[in-house]
Amino acid sequence: MIVQLLVAVISTLAFAVLFHVPRQEYLYCAVNGGLGWMVYKFSLGCGFGVPVSSLWATLTLTLVARVLSALRKMPSTVFLLAGIFTLVPGSGVYYTAYYLIMNELSKCTAKGIETFKIAGAIVLGIIFGLALPQSWFNRLGRLTDKKEASGKA
């Protein structure tokens, strides 16, 4: 489990590099990605299916990204994009194409629909995460403002 977490963190970090995330935010992106993967694995372990687990994971990722964005004064996209990649249904796309080529159409349809379900769950997770009003997060942002001000004084 710890190895999985570490690998997820490192993979997200690599993605942060590929998307040119500002250097001082690498660590936060990576932690967010690791967190998303843990939620996903935990939810799978609790007996939820892959789509529902993806939903929980993206919901967590989006909320954490918004909190980080308020605290670090960065667009929330910075923390969201790299983290979401651990959940993107890459294997679904591969197996769908593979079964199509192998002419196993029933398996291909099943995989294709499952892939769409996962993509849809990710979509829903992001939408729910973004639906919370910005003012809640702005309050967090103001907290750091005060800290900075008192730090300078």
Next chain:
Amino acid sequence: MSEHKTRPQGHTSMRKVQRNNKVILNLAVSMGEELLKNGGEIYRVQETVGRVMEAYGVEDYHVFVVTNGIFATVHEQDEEAGSMVRDVPLGDINLEKIAGINQLSREICQGSLSLSQAYERLEQCRHAAPLRDAFLVLACGIESAGFCFLLGGTPFDSIFSFLLGLLLQAFLVAGTKRNVSKFLLNILGSALVTAGSLALYGMGLSVHSDRIIIGGIIVLMPGVALVTGIRDSFNGDYLSGGIRLMDAVLTGICIAVGVGASVKIFQLLGGGALPI
């Protein structure tokens, strides 16, 4: 989609105000263009352009932004109205530039920057030193290996996934420099990874070729287009969201085509069915 505010204008020094308007419009739209080009969401571009204009005292403006263009006017009703249209092709994601422009716009709103200072900062942001290609290639290798492992591959599989990831990113960097179309790059890139993995399998190595392929192609996956498309649609910019989502679906199909073609050729060469 458009914002509109008017304020009665004094007639003194009208000419100077008007000329300044165009400079401000140019600054605001250039910042918006930079955001859009590097993968910013529509509402962010629209808000930034509006805020910059207001910070410099232009209150009579309209901005319209779609995924690949910005249209803006100032003082439409006056004689010396200014307008600007920018065609912005979909580009690579560069979050550092988005964060930089965001910071610049925040400082402009606090009123601490003069126009010429703001232009200077914008230029700095535009020409920020990009990461070395070698660094990107290495990052791609690491994430390929990581995903291969996360999806159930063995460390042995990850080593090959790492090598294929390096190869893929080197191919992508070279292709982008030669302006090869993005769709062709996706098809060829996923075909390259699949071919590499199948070649290993064909050589008789005991590898999970499917896990290696998935790890390798994950960098091509349209995850960003998907996320940005959703965010745009959710903000009511359905047209822009639609463009991004269409981009995501087409990219997915291209990857499937590349993988499929490679698998088919492998079969025709006598490789038979693959173990899944």
